[in-house]
Amino acid sequence: MKYKGIIFDLDGVICFTDEYHYLAWKELGESIGIFNFTREDNHRLRGVSRMESLEILLEKSKRKFSLEEKFKLAEEKNRIYRNLLAKMSEADLEQETFTVLKDLKAKGLKLAIGSSSKNARYILEKIGLLTFFDAISDGNNITKSKPNPEVFLKAAGLLNIKPGDLIVVEDAKAGIDAAVAGGFASVGIGDAANYEKSDYKIEKLRELLDIIEK
Ligand code: BG6
Numbered sequence: 001m002k003y004k005g006i007i008f009d010l011d012g013v014i015c016f017t018d019e020y021h022y023l024a025w026k027e028l029g030e031s032i033g034i035f036n037f038t039r040e041d042n043h044r045l046r047g048v049s050r051m052e053s054l055e056i057l058l059e060k061s062k063r064k065f066s067l068e069e070k071f072k073l074a075e076e077k078n079r080i081y082r083n084l085l086a087k088m089s090e091a092d093l094e095q096e097t098f099t100v101l102k103d104l105k106a107k108g109l110k111l112a113i114g115s116s117s118k119n120a121r122y123i124l125e126k127i128g129l130l131t132f133f134d135a136i137s138d139g140n141n142i143t144k145s146k147p148n149p150e151v152f153l154k155a156a157g158l159l160n161i162k163p164g165d166l167i168v169v170e171d172a173k174a175g176i177d178a179a180v181a182g183g184f185a186s187v188g189i190g191d192a193a194n195y196e197k198s199d200y201k202i203e204k205l206r207e208l209l210d211i212i213e214k
């Protein structure tokens, strides 16, 4: 086997919470007079932390906000977002995704999550995967978010496998940059499948089974 394990980003790779992020940021934006936050703008938030996402939203406001106000806004966005996440269930995990994960595990690979989200464990619990992975590294155990490799390096540490023996699967350019910076092989899916820095570009997760054998 060419690799010993795989680190998966969560949002946009294992499940799809983008729309919930969008709806929550849009609602928060409207409460402070921002009425032009689009799904296109929402793409820029992929992989970046909650506070950095807020700064991107606030680019659309003429008002200046204090740090205290910004923390309150981020908290409010999270409240709205978690209300949306509460409706998620095992039905939000595609059967094929689960089958591929099980097939990869059956090959002896160690599997981890490397997500910028502080809600990663909540989402994993909702979709029935909280106890499936060998390690979970998320927004709660990092100080620098993607494109900094910290979240993936922490996952590698938890797995006790060196970055060169791991691949990172990402849908965000910031995530691919983080993987490259950390010395991991990178696999781009979705948005990141068109990114030149992705070592491998895939359409479906099942293609991982070919990559690990190469
Ligand atoms: C990432 C998302 O997974 O998590 C980003 O792609 C988001 O859009 C980030 O900003 C932080 O999420 P949370 O759940 O901690 O607010």
Ligand code: MG
Pocket (backbone or CB within 6 Å): 009, 010, 011, 012, 013, 046, 047, 170, 171, 172, 175
């Ligand atoms: Mg993502």
